[in-house]
Amino acid sequence: MLTENLVNKLLVKNFLTLIFACFLFLFLNGQNVNISEGNVFxxxxxxxxxxxxxxxxxxxxxxxxxxxxxxxxxxxxxxxxxxxxxxxxxxxxxxxxxxxxxxxxxxxxxxxxxxxxxxxxxxxxxxxxxxxxxxxxxxxxxxxxxxxxxxxxxxxxxxxxxxxxxxxxxxxxxxxxxx
Missing domain, CATH: 2.120.10.10 (Neuraminidase)
Structure with missing residues:
Protein backbone atom coordinates (compact mmCIF):
# COMPACT_ATOMS: atom_id res chain seq x y z
CA MET A 1 0.00 0.00 0.00
CA LEU A 2 1.17 3.49 -0.83
CA THR A 3 1.89 5.79 2.02
CA GLU A 4 0.52 9.32 2.08
CA ASN A 5 4.05 10.72 1.69
CA LEU A 6 4.68 8.65 -1.45
CA VAL A 7 1.32 9.68 -2.94
CA ASN A 8 2.16 13.36 -2.38
CA LYS A 9 5.55 12.93 -4.06
CA LEU A 10 3.92 11.27 -7.07
CA LEU A 11 1.33 14.05 -7.33
CA VAL A 12 4.04 16.73 -7.21
CA LYS A 13 6.12 14.86 -9.80
CA ASN A 14 3.12 14.48 -12.13
CA PHE A 15 2.17 18.13 -11.65
CA LEU A 16 5.70 19.32 -12.47
CA THR A 17 5.78 17.04 -15.53
CA LEU A 18 2.49 18.53 -16.72
CA ILE A 19 3.77 22.10 -16.21
CA PHE A 20 6.97 21.27 -18.12
CA ALA A 21 4.97 19.71 -20.98
CA CYS A 22 2.74 22.81 -21.20
CA PHE A 23 5.77 25.11 -21.22
CA LEU A 24 7.45 22.99 -23.90
CA PHE A 25 4.28 23.01 -26.04
CA LEU A 26 3.96 26.80 -25.79
CA PHE A 27 7.66 27.30 -26.46
CA LEU A 28 7.59 25.15 -29.59
CA ASN A 29 4.28 26.48 -30.93
CA GLY A 30 4.20 30.12 -29.89
CA GLN A 31 7.48 31.61 -31.06
CA ASN A 32 7.79 35.23 -32.04
CA VAL A 33 8.93 35.73 -35.62
CA ASN A 34 11.12 38.66 -36.63
CA ILE A 35 9.48 39.59 -39.91
CA SER A 36 11.21 42.95 -40.35
CA GLU A 37 14.70 41.42 -40.55
CA GLY A 38 16.19 44.88 -40.08
CA ASN A 39 19.84 45.43 -39.28
CA VAL A 40 19.76 49.06 -38.13
CA PHE A 41 16.29 50.45 -37.41
Missing part, protein backbone atom coordinates in the same frame (compact mmCIF):
# COMPACT_ATOMS: atom_id res chain seq x y z
CA UNK A 42 12.77 49.11 -37.66
CA UNK A 43 10.14 51.01 -35.74
CA UNK A 44 6.55 52.03 -35.24
CA UNK A 45 4.98 48.84 -36.61
CA UNK A 46 1.32 48.63 -37.53
CA UNK A 47 -0.63 45.41 -37.96
CA UNK A 48 -3.95 44.92 -39.75
CA UNK A 49 -6.04 41.76 -39.89
CA UNK A 50 -8.62 41.26 -42.62
CA UNK A 51 -12.03 41.23 -40.85
CA UNK A 52 -13.29 38.73 -43.44
CA UNK A 53 -10.31 36.36 -43.12
CA UNK A 54 -8.36 36.34 -39.85
CA UNK A 55 -5.48 34.43 -41.48
CA UNK A 56 -4.79 37.42 -43.75
CA UNK A 57 -2.38 39.61 -41.76
CA UNK A 58 -0.53 42.67 -42.98
CA UNK A 59 2.32 44.47 -41.21
CA UNK A 60 3.85 47.85 -42.07
CA UNK A 61 6.71 49.66 -40.35
CA UNK A 62 9.33 52.37 -40.69
CA UNK A 63 12.56 50.74 -41.80
CA UNK A 64 16.10 51.86 -42.45
CA UNK A 65 17.22 51.68 -46.05
CA UNK A 66 20.90 52.08 -47.00
CA UNK A 67 22.09 55.58 -47.88
CA UNK A 68 20.58 57.23 -44.82
CA UNK A 69 16.83 57.31 -45.17
CA UNK A 70 13.74 55.70 -43.70
CA UNK A 71 11.02 54.15 -45.83
CA UNK A 72 7.78 52.29 -45.21
CA UNK A 73 8.10 48.52 -45.56
CA UNK A 74 5.31 45.94 -45.63
CA UNK A 75 4.91 42.18 -45.46
CA UNK A 76 1.79 40.05 -45.72
CA UNK A 77 0.74 36.60 -44.56
CA UNK A 78 -2.23 34.65 -45.89
CA UNK A 79 -1.84 31.71 -43.48
CA UNK A 80 -2.08 33.33 -40.06
CA UNK A 81 1.60 34.24 -39.84
CA UNK A 82 3.09 30.85 -40.63
CA UNK A 83 4.77 32.27 -43.75
CA UNK A 84 5.37 35.84 -44.93
CA UNK A 85 5.81 37.53 -48.29
CA UNK A 86 9.01 39.26 -49.29
CA UNK A 87 9.36 42.78 -47.93
CA UNK A 88 7.77 45.47 -50.10
CA UNK A 89 9.32 48.95 -50.03
CA UNK A 90 7.03 51.94 -50.53
CA UNK A 91 8.90 54.43 -52.75
CA UNK A 92 9.13 58.12 -51.83
CA UNK A 93 7.52 60.75 -54.01
CA UNK A 94 10.71 62.78 -53.62
CA UNK A 95 13.86 60.67 -53.35
CA UNK A 96 15.30 63.00 -50.67
CA UNK A 97 12.29 62.49 -48.36
CA UNK A 98 11.80 60.27 -45.32
CA UNK A 99 8.69 58.22 -44.54
CA UNK A 100 6.99 57.55 -41.24
CA UNK A 101 3.95 56.42 -39.31
CA UNK A 102 2.13 53.78 -41.37
CA UNK A 103 -1.45 52.79 -40.64
CA UNK A 104 -3.68 50.39 -42.59
CA UNK A 105 -7.23 49.16 -42.89
CA UNK A 106 -9.32 46.82 -45.04
CA UNK A 107 -12.50 47.73 -46.91
CA UNK A 108 -15.46 45.37 -47.30
CA UNK A 109 -14.10 44.08 -50.63
CA UNK A 110 -10.82 42.93 -49.05
CA UNK A 111 -8.74 45.78 -50.50
CA UNK A 112 -6.05 47.14 -48.19
CA UNK A 113 -5.30 50.83 -47.77
CA UNK A 114 -2.01 52.18 -46.40
CA UNK A 115 -1.63 55.72 -45.05
CA UNK A 116 1.79 57.17 -44.24
CA UNK A 117 3.79 60.39 -44.11
CA UNK A 118 6.43 61.48 -46.60
CA UNK A 119 8.38 64.52 -45.40
CA UNK A 120 11.58 66.43 -46.03
CA UNK A 121 14.51 65.92 -43.67
CA UNK A 122 14.30 69.53 -42.51
CA UNK A 123 10.57 69.14 -41.71
CA UNK A 124 9.53 72.12 -43.83
CA UNK A 125 7.17 70.08 -45.99
CA UNK A 126 5.26 66.90 -45.51
CA UNK A 127 2.35 65.02 -46.96
CA UNK A 128 0.07 62.20 -45.93
CA UNK A 129 -0.40 59.71 -48.75
CA UNK A 130 -2.77 56.77 -49.14
CA UNK A 131 -2.06 53.77 -51.36
CA UNK A 132 -4.40 50.91 -52.26
CA UNK A 133 -3.58 47.24 -52.69
CA UNK A 134 -5.98 45.01 -54.61
CA UNK A 135 -3.88 41.85 -54.08
CA UNK A 136 -3.98 41.75 -50.29
CA UNK A 137 -0.84 43.82 -49.70
CA UNK A 138 1.61 42.14 -52.06
CA UNK A 139 1.85 45.29 -54.19
CA UNK A 140 0.65 48.88 -53.88
CA UNK A 141 -0.97 51.31 -56.30
CA UNK A 142 -0.02 54.92 -56.93
CA UNK A 143 -0.07 57.30 -53.96
CA UNK A 144 -2.90 59.78 -53.44
CA UNK A 145 -1.96 62.92 -51.50
CA UNK A 146 -4.64 63.52 -48.83
CA UNK A 147 -2.98 66.05 -46.47
CA UNK A 148 -0.46 68.77 -47.28
CA UNK A 149 1.31 69.97 -44.12
CA UNK A 150 2.95 72.87 -45.92
CA UNK A 151 -0.47 74.47 -46.45
CA UNK A 152 -0.87 74.97 -42.69
CA UNK A 153 2.40 76.21 -41.19
CA UNK A 154 1.12 76.12 -37.61
CA UNK A 155 0.58 72.36 -37.64
CA UNK A 156 3.93 71.06 -38.88
CA UNK A 157 5.22 68.42 -38.73
CA UNK A 158 2.47 65.87 -39.22
CA UNK A 159 2.55 62.93 -36.85
CA UNK A 160 0.83 59.54 -37.01
CA UNK A 161 -2.05 59.71 -39.51
CA UNK A 162 -4.56 57.22 -38.13
CA UNK A 163 -6.88 55.68 -40.70
CA UNK A 164 -10.17 53.83 -40.51
CA UNK A 165 -12.57 52.65 -43.21
CA UNK A 166 -16.33 52.58 -42.72
CA UNK A 167 -17.56 48.99 -43.09
CA UNK A 168 -20.98 49.63 -41.57
CA UNK A 169 -23.03 48.93 -44.69
CA UNK A 170 -24.60 52.38 -44.27
CA UNK A 171 -24.54 55.39 -46.56
CA UNK A 172 -20.86 56.09 -45.76
CA UNK A 173 -19.73 52.50 -46.30
CA UNK A 174 -16.28 52.54 -47.88
CA UNK A 175 -15.46 56.08 -46.72
CA UNK A 176 -11.84 56.45 -45.58
CA UNK A 177 -11.24 58.62 -42.52
CA UNK A 178 -7.78 59.99 -41.71
CA UNK A 179 -6.92 62.05 -38.65
Missing amino acids: DGEPYIAVNPQNSKHILVAWMGWVPYNYIAIKTRVSFDGGQTWSNTAFIPHENSADQSADPSMDFDTDGNVFLAYIDYSKVLDTGFVYVRKSVDGGLSWGAPVKVIDASSDGEHRPIDRPWMSIDRSGGIYDGAIYIT
